[in-house]
Amino acid sequence: MIKKLGIYVGQYKKFIVIVPFVVLIDVLCELSMPLLMSRIIDIGIPESDIGFITRIGLIMVGLALVAIAGGITNMWLTSRGSMGYGANLRDALFEKLQSFSFKNIDQFSTASLVTRLTNDVNNLQQTFMMSLRILLRAPMMLIVSFFLAYSINAELSIVLAVAIPVLVVFVILILKAAVTRFGVMQEKIDAINRVIQENLIGIRVVKAFVREDFEIKKFQTANNDFTESAIRAINIAILSMPVMMFVLNGATIAVLWLGGGMVMDGRLGTGELISFTSYIMQIMMSVMMITMVMIMGARAEASARRVIEVLDTEVDIAEKIAEEGGSDSIQSPRVTAGKVEFRQVSFKYNLNDPYGNILCDVNFTANPGDVIGIVGGTGSGKSTLISLIPRLYDTTEGQVLVDGVDVRDYPLESLREAIGVVLQKNILFTGTIKENLLWGNETATQVEIEEACRAAQIHEFIVSQPNGYETLLEQGGVNISGGQKQRLSIARAMLKKPRILILDDSTSAVDSATEARIRKAFYKELSEITVFIIAQRISSVREANKILVLDDGQIVGMGTHKELLQQNNVYQEILASQREGVMSHA
Ligand SMILES: Nc1ncnc2c1ncn2[C@@H]1O[C@H](COP(=O)(O)OP(=O)(O)OP(=O)(O)O)[C@@H](O)[C@H]1O
Ligand SMILES: [Mg+2]
Known part of the structure; x- marks a missing residue:
C-alpha cells in the first residue's frame, strides 16, 4: 500500500532525503543538553567554578540554537515535501477520473469521489508529513536516549525493561480498535457530502417544494451519524492518553526511588540522576509519539484504501489496445461519413x-x-x-x-x-x-x-x-x-x-x-x-x-x-x- 502511494512523492524526493540528516543533528543537540546540565550540577556547583559553569552554559545556548535551526529546516522540508505529495496524488486521481466511464462514476457516486479527492488526500498528506517529522525523530531519540541513559547507569535502566513492554501492549490494543472506527468515520463523511451535493444541485426544486425542513432533517441525521462515529474514534485516542501518562509517571517515580537510594549511597551524582530522568522522559515520549503516528496511520489506512480503489479501478469503456507491432502498423479507423x-x-x-x-x-x-x-x-x-x-x-x-x-x-x-x-x-x-x-x-x-x-x-x-x-x-x-x-x-x-x-x-x-x-x-x-x-x-x-x-x-x-x-x-x-x-x- 505504501509502495503504491509512495510513487507520487515524485519530484519532491529531494526534500525528503535530506530530512534524516537534519533530524539527526536536531536529536544530538537536544540530547546533549541533560548531559551538560549534569556536569554543571555535579562539577560546577560543588566546586563553585563560575568559569566552568559559564563555558558549559554558552555551549548549551549554541546547541540550542542549532537545534532550533534544525527544527525549522525540518518543518520546512517536510511541509514542502508533503504538500507536493498531496498535489501529485490529487493530479493523478483527477486524471484517472477523466478516463472514468459513466458506469464507473455511478459505482462510486460523485459525492464519494469528491471526498476521496479532497478529505482522503488531505488525510494522507497530513499523515505523510507527521510520519516524516515523527517517525524519524522519535526512534532516533529513543535509541540515543537509551544509549545515554544506559551509559549513565546500567542498573537503573532496568525500569525501562518493564515500562516499555507495558506501553507497547497498550499501543497495539489501541491501534486495533482505532483502525475499524476510523474506516466507519470516513464513510460517514461520504454520506454528509452526498446530502450537501444533492441539495445544492437540486436547490431550486427543494425550495419550490418547500422541502427545506425535510432536507435539514436529512442533513442533521447524516451529521449526527458522522459526529457519533467521530467521537467513537476519538474516544480511543483520548483513552490512550491517561494510560500512557500513567506508565510514564510510574517509570519516573521508580527511577527516582531507586536512583535516590543510589545517590545517598554515593554511587550516583545528583546531576546524573536528573539527566537520567530526562532521558527516561524522552524515551517514553518517543514511544508515545510513535503511537500517535500509528493511530494517524490507522486513520490514513482507511483513506489510502479509498484512494487506491479509485486509482485501481478498471475503466470499463477502455480503448482497444493496439495489436502487437505497435499502433502505427494498423491504421486506426476514422469516422468519415456518419452512417x-x-x-x-x-x-x-x-x-x-x-x-x-x-x-x-x-x-x-x-x-x-x-x-x-x-x-x-x-x-x-x-x-x-x-x-x-x-x-x-x-x-x-x-x-x-x-x-x-x-x-x-x-x-x-x-x-x-x-x-x-x-x-x-x-x-x-x-x-x-x-x-x-x-x-x-x-x-x-x-x-x-x-x-x-x-x-x-x-x-x-x-x-x-x-x-x-x-x-x-x-x-x-x-x-x-x-x-x-x-x-x-x-x-x-x-x-x-x-x-x-x-x-x-x-x-x-x-x-x-x-x-x-x-x-x-x-x-x-x-x-x-x-x-x-x-x-x-x-x-x-x-x-x-x-x-x-x-x-x-x-x-x-x-x-x-x-x-x-x-x-x-x-x-x-x-x-x-x-x-x-x-x-x-x-
Ligand atoms: N444510469 C442509470 N442506471 C440505471 N438505470 C437507468 C440509468 N439511466 C436510466 N435508467 C433506466 O433506464 C430506463 C430508460 O431510461 P431513459 O433515460 O433511456 O428513458 P427516456 O426514454 O430517455 O425517458 P425520458 O423521455 O423521460 O427522457 C428507465 O427505466 C430508467 O430508470
Ligand atoms: Mg431521456
Missing part, C-alpha cells in the same frame, strides 16, 4: 439484474443526411439508446456500428470527436458565452460561431446582452433561461461540425415557433450529416426521414410520419394524446 447502424442491440445498466433489459433487440440503420426522429413515452429508453453511439455505455449484446465499424474499434477520442451531443441535461461551464461555445471547437472563428448561433436561434439574444458574446455565465448558466441554455448547447454541438449530431429532447424548453425555425436551419445546413432528434412533441419530428417509435426498450414502429400515422398504434396514441392536450388547453 449509424444498430444490430440486435440489447442493453442493461446493471448486468446482475435479470429483468434489467432497458433496450431489447434494437435494429435500424441511419444514413448520412438522414434526420432520425425518436419518440416514445418517458422511460422507454430513448436517452439510453443514443448514449450507446458515442460509447457513453457499451452494449450488453449486439453491435453499434458507425460507418460499418464497431464503435468499440475506434479510438475513443476520434469517435467522440465526430459526434455532437446535446444531452437532455444541459451543462454549461462558468465562463463567457464565447468560451462555452468554443468547447465544441477551439479553433472556430467568430464568423463560424455566429453562424452556429443563428442556426440555433440564439444569436439575437446574445447580441442583445450588454456584453454580447463576452457575457459571463455564472455557475454553469444560472443567469440564463432553460430555453436559452438549450439553444446555446445546440450551437455548441453544431460548432463542432460533427458527422453525427444527437439532440436529446433539446428543444423541450423552446417555444414551438422558435423550434420550427431551428429545425428549418438544421435541414438547410446539416444536409450531409446524420441527425438524431429525440422529442416529446410529434411536431418536432414530423419532417424526419425516419421516425423510430420506442416502447419499453423495443422499437415498435419505424417509418415516416405518414406511414406511422397509418399503421402504427403506439404512434397514433402518442399523437392523439398530444392533440387532446392541445384541445384541453384551448
Whole structure:
C-alpha cells in the first residue's frame, strides 16, 4: 500500500532525503543538553567554578540554537515535501477520473469521489508529513536516549525493561480498535457530502417544494451519524492518553526511588540522576509519539484504501489496445461519413439484474443526411439508446456500428470527436458565452460561431446582452433561461461540425415557433450529416426521414410520419394524446 502511494512523492524526493540528516543533528543537540546540565550540577556547583559553569552554559545556548535551526529546516522540508505529495496524488486521481466511464462514476457516486479527492488526500498528506517529522525523530531519540541513559547507569535502566513492554501492549490494543472506527468515520463523511451535493444541485426544486425542513432533517441525521462515529474514534485516542501518562509517571517515580537510594549511597551524582530522568522522559515520549503516528496511520489506512480503489479501478469503456507491432502498423479507423447502424442491440445498466433489459433487440440503420426522429413515452429508453453511439455505455449484446465499424474499434477520442451531443441535461461551464461555445471547437472563428448561433436561434439574444458574446455565465448558466441554455448547447454541438449530431429532447424548453425555425436551419445546413432528434412533441419530428417509435426498450414502429400515422398504434396514441392536450388547453 505504501509502495503504491509512495510513487507520487515524485519530484519532491529531494526534500525528503535530506530530512534524516537534519533530524539527526536536531536529536544530538537536544540530547546533549541533560548531559551538560549534569556536569554543571555535579562539577560546577560543588566546586563553585563560575568559569566552568559559564563555558558549559554558552555551549548549551549554541546547541540550542542549532537545534532550533534544525527544527525549522525540518518543518520546512517536510511541509514542502508533503504538500507536493498531496498535489501529485490529487493530479493523478483527477486524471484517472477523466478516463472514468459513466458506469464507473455511478459505482462510486460523485459525492464519494469528491471526498476521496479532497478529505482522503488531505488525510494522507497530513499523515505523510507527521510520519516524516515523527517517525524519524522519535526512534532516533529513543535509541540515543537509551544509549545515554544506559551509559549513565546500567542498573537503573532496568525500569525501562518493564515500562516499555507495558506501553507497547497498550499501543497495539489501541491501534486495533482505532483502525475499524476510523474506516466507519470516513464513510460517514461520504454520506454528509452526498446530502450537501444533492441539495445544492437540486436547490431550486427543494425550495419550490418547500422541502427545506425535510432536507435539514436529512442533513442533521447524516451529521449526527458522522459526529457519533467521530467521537467513537476519538474516544480511543483520548483513552490512550491517561494510560500512557500513567506508565510514564510510574517509570519516573521508580527511577527516582531507586536512583535516590543510589545517590545517598554515593554511587550516583545528583546531576546524573536528573539527566537520567530526562532521558527516561524522552524515551517514553518517543514511544508515545510513535503511537500517535500509528493511530494517524490507522486513520490514513482507511483513506489510502479509498484512494487506491479509485486509482485501481478498471475503466470499463477502455480503448482497444493496439495489436502487437505497435499502433502505427494498423491504421486506426476514422469516422468519415456518419452512417449509424444498430444490430440486435440489447442493453442493461446493471448486468446482475435479470429483468434489467432497458433496450431489447434494437435494429435500424441511419444514413448520412438522414434526420432520425425518436419518440416514445418517458422511460422507454430513448436517452439510453443514443448514449450507446458515442460509447457513453457499451452494449450488453449486439453491435453499434458507425460507418460499418464497431464503435468499440475506434479510438475513443476520434469517435467522440465526430459526434455532437446535446444531452437532455444541459451543462454549461462558468465562463463567457464565447468560451462555452468554443468547447465544441477551439479553433472556430467568430464568423463560424455566429453562424452556429443563428442556426440555433440564439444569436439575437446574445447580441442583445450588454456584453454580447463576452457575457459571463455564472455557475454553469444560472443567469440564463432553460430555453436559452438549450439553444446555446445546440450551437455548441453544431460548432463542432460533427458527422453525427444527437439532440436529446433539446428543444423541450423552446417555444414551438422558435423550434420550427431551428429545425428549418438544421435541414438547410446539416444536409450531409446524420441527425438524431429525440422529442416529446410529434411536431418536432414530423419532417424526419425516419421516425423510430420506442416502447419499453423495443422499437415498435419505424417509418415516416405518414406511414406511422397509418399503421402504427403506439404512434397514433402518442399523437392523439398530444392533440387532446392541445384541445384541453384551448
Ligand atoms: N444510469 C442509470 N442506471 C440505471 N438505470 C437507468 C440509468 N439511466 C436510466 N435508467 C433506466 O433506464 C430506463 C430508460 O431510461 P431513459 O433515460 O433511456 O428513458 P427516456 O426514454 O430517455 O425517458 P425520458 O423521455 O423521460 O427522457 C428507465 O427505466 C430508467 O430508470
Ligand atoms: Mg431521456
